[in-house]
Amino acid sequence: MPLTTEQESRHLEKRHRKARIFAIFCAAITWSSVLLLAVLLYQVSIEGFRWLDWQFISSFPSRFPERAGIKSALVGTIWLISLVALISIPVGVSTALYLEEFAGKGKISKIIEVNIANLAGVPSIVYGILGLAIFVRFFALERSLISGALTMSLLILPVIIIASREAIKTVPQGIRNAAYSLGATKWQTTWAHVLPASFPGIMTGVILALSRSIGETAPLIMIGAMTFVAFLPEGPMDSFTAMPIQIYNWVSRPQEEFHELAAAGIIVLLAVLLVMNATAIFIRNRTERRMK
Amino acid sequence: MSQFPDSTLAEQNLQMSKKSVLELRNVNIFYSDNQAVNDVSFNIRRNKITAIIGPSGCGKSTLLRSLNRMNDFVDGARVEGELIFGNENLYGKEVDAVEVRRRIGMVFQKPNPFPKSIYNNISWGPLINGFNGSTDELVERSLKQAALWEEVKDRLHESALNLSGGQQQRLCIARALAMEPEVLLMDEPCSALDPISTARIEDLLFELKSSYTIVIVTHNMQQAARISDYTAFMEMGDLIEFNVTKKIFTRPAMKRTEEYVTGRFG
Amino acid sequence: MAQEQYPDAALASQPAEPRAARSIKKSGVLWGEFAIKSWLASCSFISIVTTAAIVILLLSETLNFFESVSPREFFFGTTWTPLFEPSSFGVLPLVWGTLIVTIGAALIAIPTGLASAIYLSEYASDRMRSIIKPVLELLAGIPTVVYGYFALTFVTPVLRNVFPDIQVFNALSAAIVVGIMVLPMVATMSDNALRAVPVSLRQGAYALGATSYEVTTRVVVPAGLSGVMASFLLAISRAIGETMAVTLAAGQTPNMSLTMFESIQTMTSYIVQVSLGDTPSGGVAYQTLFAVATLLFAITLVINIISQMILNRFREVYE
Numbered sequence A: 001m002p003l004t005t006e007q008e009s010r011h012l013e014k015r016h017r018k019a020r021i022f023a024i025f026c027a028a029i030t031w032s033s034v035l036l037l038a039v040l041l042y043q044v045s046i047e048g049f050r051w052l053d054w055q056f057i058s059s060f061p062s063r064f065p066e067r068a069g070i071k072s073a074l075v076g077t078i079w080l081i082s083l084v085a086l087i088s089i090p091v092g093v094s095t096a097l098y099l100e101e102f103a104g105k106g107k108i109s110k111i112i113e114v115n116i117a118n119l120a121g122v123p124s125i126v127y128g129i130l131g132l133a134i135f136v137r138f139f140a141l142e143r144s145l146i147s148g149a150l151t152m153s154l155l156i157l158p159v160i161i162i163a164s165r166e167a168i169k170t171v172p173q174g175i176r177n178a179a180y181s182l183g184a185t186k187w188q189t190t191w192a193h194v195l196p197a198s199f200p201g202i203m204t205g206v207i208l209a210l211s212r213s214i215g216e217t218a219p220l221i222m223i224g225a226m227t228f229v230a231f232l233p234e235g236p237m238d239s240f241t242a243m244p245i246q247i248y249n250w251v252s253r254p255q256e257e258f259h260e261l262a263a264a265g266i267i268v269l270l271a272v273l274l275v276m277n278a279t280a281i282f283i284r285n286r287t288e289r290r291m292k
Numbered sequence B: 001m002s003q004f005p006d007s008t009l010a011e012q013n014l015q016m017s018k019k020s021v022l023e024l025r026n027v028n029i030f031y032s033d034n035q036a037v038n039d040v041s042f043n044i045r046r047n048k049i050t051a052i053i054g055p056s057g058c059g060k061s062t063l064l065r066s067l068n069r070m071n072d073f074v075d076g077a078r079v080e081g082e083l084i085f086g087n088e089n090l091y092g093k094e095v096d097a098v099e100v101r102r103r104i105g106m107v108f109q110k111p112n113p114f115p116k117s118i119y120n121n122i123s124w125g126p127l128i129n130g131f132n133g134s135t136d137e138l139v140e141r142s143l144k145q146a147a148l149w150e151e152v153k154d155r156l157h158e159s160a161l162n163l164s165g166g167q168q169q170r171l172c173i174a175r176a177l178a179m180e181p182e183v184l185l186m187d188e189p190c191s192a193l194d195p196i197s198t199a200r201i202e203d204l205l206f207e208l209k210s211s212y213t214i215v216i217v218t219h220n221m222q223q224a225a226r227i228s229d230y231t232a233f234m235e236m237g238d239l240i241e242f243n244v245t246k247k248i249f250t251r252p253a254m255k256r257t258e259e260y261v262t263g264r265f266g
Numbered sequence C: 001m002a003q004e005q006y007p008d009a010a011l012a013s014q015p016a017e018p019r020a021a022r023s024i025k026k027s028g029v030l031w032g033e034f035a036i037k038s039w040l041a042s043c044s045f046i047s048i049v050t051t052a053a054i055v056i057l058l059l060s061e062t063l064n065f066f067e068s069v070s071p072r073e074f075f076f077g078t079t080w081t082p083l084f085e086p087s088s089f090g091v092l093p094l095v096w097g098t099l100i101v102t103i104g105a106a107l108i109a110i111p112t113g114l115a116s117a118i119y120l121s122e123y124a125s126d127r128m129r130s131i132i133k134p135v136l137e138l139l140a141g142i143p144t145v146v147y148g149y150f151a152l153t154f155v156t157p158v159l160r161n162v163f164p165d166i167q168v169f170n171a172l173s174a175a176i177v178v179g180i181m182v183l184p185m186v187a188t189m190s191d192n193a194l195r196a197v198p199v200s201l202r203q204g205a206y207a208l209g210a211t212s213y214e215v216t217t218r219v220v221v222p223a224g225l226s227g228v229m230a231s232f233l234l235a236i237s238r239a240i241g242e243t244m245a246v247t248l249a250a251g252q253t254p255n256m257s258l259t260m261f262e263s264i265q266t267m268t269s270y271i272v273q274v275s276l277g278d279t280p281s282g283g284v285a286y287q288t289l290f291a292v293a294t295l296l297f298a299i300t301l302v303i304n305i306i307s308q309m310i311l312n313r314f315r316e317v318y319e
Helices: A005-051 A054-058 A071-102 A107-120 A125-139 A146-169 A173-181 A185-212 A218-223 A243-249 A256-291 B010-019 B059-069 B095-103 B117-129 B135-145 B165-178 B193-208 B221-227 B245-251 B253-263 C030-066 C069-075 C092-123 C126-141 C143-164 C171-195 C200-209 C212-224 C224-239 C242-251 C267-276 C284-318
Strands: B020-031 B034-045 B049-053 B078-085 B104-107 B183-187 B212-215 B230-235 B238-244
Touching: A005 C092, A005 C171, A005 C212, A054 A071, A054 A173, A054 C171, A054 C242, A071 A107, A071 A146, A071 A173, A071 A185, A071 A243, A071 A256, A071 C030, A107 B165, A107 B245, A107 C030, A107 C284, A125 A146, A125 A218, A125 B183, A125 C267, A146 A185, A146 A218, A146 B049, A146 B183, A146 C092, A146 C242, A173 A185, A173 B010, A173 B104, A173 B165, A185 A256, A185 B117, A185 C030, A218 C171, A218 C267, A243 A256, A243 C143, A243 C200, A256 C126, A256 C143, A256 C200, A256 C267, B020 B059, B020 B212, B034 B059, B034 B135, B034 B212, B034 B230, B049 B221, B059 B183, B059 B212, B095 B104, B104 B165, B104 B193, B117 B135, B117 B165, B117 B230, B135 B165, B165 B193, B193 B221, B212 B253, B221 B230, B221 B245, B221 B253, B230 B245, B238 B245, B238 B253, C030 C069, C030 C284, C092 C126, C092 C171, C092 C242, C092 C284, C126 C171, C126 C212, C171 C224, C171 C242, C200 C242, C212 C224, C224 C267, C224 C284, C267 C284
Parallel strands: B034 B238, B049 B212, B049 B230, B104 B183, B183 B212
Antiparallel strands: B020 B034, B020 B078, B230 B238
């Protein structure tokens, strides 16, 4: 039975009200996550701020909170990112280039692709176990920076590969065609045209992957990064600690001061991450502008 | 059905072989299981412009791309028959496709300059192929041949992407000419351009004829009639007729050809 | 003139004469190209080698483990005390711990993530998007230790105000924090999925007189369902594999209580516990590490594969 005009308009009223409530609901939820981020940052800042000074950055950890600092962890992290970058960038970008430019569409490519997609979803702690068994034990690299770097490289390799592939895919096919038609080989074309054109996209992906690796703790724990390190590593074979490990160590202690120290460490860590992410975004924006 | 109505095929083949740069004999091209080009045979004569015309989807671009082995990049593309270039079959077993493309150049439908400077666009091809002379002269010569020199001579090191569509296409022509190819293939080079740029490029091709051999695919019949010496008319993968352009457009031997060139279809 | 510049190519500008041209046959093997292609291919194989290494390592050690402990005890036992005497190897408490944290996290992340995605793709203006998207990226980029810290120093104290009985280490805190951690993942992926739904579908529905609520819930979300569901699965998989936040927030007491107010232990935090402790390598106690890791790996692998399959089907439909 059709509704009367009055029933119809009341029904419509209800539907509109529902729509409005729904929209407000979704908006509220979304903005609450912004609020959440603000709360989290506020919490960290409040707790850690009074510990954040030059002495904090330049001291080694200590049993006494007043004397404790993040120096060894910071240096360890810097060592770690550098090594990870040196290892994972060439391998990751090479893989992406191979899959996009050189490999056929055959079965082997498919298998590699599926592999990479699955490896991207493996929990980081499993990579830690792998690193322990292969790098620390089998290759007898001990609990060194190089073991940690190799393990972390394996961890972020899928991310770099996937991001690089996306960047390479955006290079217009016309450029490759032009190069081939001038009598260039695949590698000449790739090196002279595809790689430079996709470089910004690749760099953005690499920086984001590296910034993810900075925050990873579990794999480093597995391969045996120490939690109390009062020296600076001098070479890739030295043992080390890293910022997330130091922070974890401080958080796990019952004393309030160590929690505050942890907060200070977190501020330093977040600052490093912020710089890296800002660089990535800057590169991305600058190249988008240049392309236009 | 003879494509050359006036003398026997054998005589003609003999006559043509010295004057032909590229000879197509029974060329069949497949994309996986679909046949795109059926048993096409004709010759490309030196220092002449040969046009390939026909309605959309007739296989003319596919045929053109097979002349410099660009079809190699298409998955599932297969070429049968002979394409004789300098006494060798382009698709012979030992043939290096890269070498083929050094000597048979191509200009594409959509201008595709490298996102580099005008200068680098032109010098890159020769340099990677072992050029060791003066690149300045090379760039100037190529740009002059493409009738672009006057417009860009003061901004050679600016990005090629700043040029207009017509200028970019002339840059692509200059780039291809810098390789000094024996044959220049052009795949609908004006279809993405405005009428004025089109006219300029047509004039350019007329001048280039004396130094280069050109094969041009075009869906613009009037263009073919204006600039080409020989015309091949294709439909649905078949070569319907191949003859001197004047004949194709004034006294075509096949009825289908006549219907196409008078605009009754396509 | 041109001859010197092109060492062995033909002259271009001589019309009628046949040219002294080089053969187009291959001249020798192109070592350079071959070497480069080999290097690139080898790099690609590292991914296969990695997977193989993980599988072989985990499986072989787990098989060793099953020589000392029966699979039945492992998979169905409800007491987990491998590091003490008397030792007991029932893994269910760990699975249970992982389960309640994951379900709790999913209950938080999935509705909120989806609502955020809907807001971003259907309601938000470009300016709002430009604020919220970076916020989400930031939330996603915050390291897990930080979330663990947040749980201990903020969430748990707040919870204690509401529920005075709650322990310092509890599952609820962990679940909340992990939920916040995977929320951006759900939001971003679902947002992408919803935006991929063609505008014409929405316009058709609006043209029939539907409200935005009806268009969203009855047209857009169902159309983008595969991408949305894939995002749920990936978020769950990520929550299962989460280590540091749950270790810090939920403690290390394996138990199977139904309440979330007590300390529990997840599979991941157990693995951390073993490696931080002084368990001698080679013993059964140590091998439990691999057995649990294999279980963890298998679960996340299955979920990831299912979500890949869903995503692939989604891509087929729209591309």
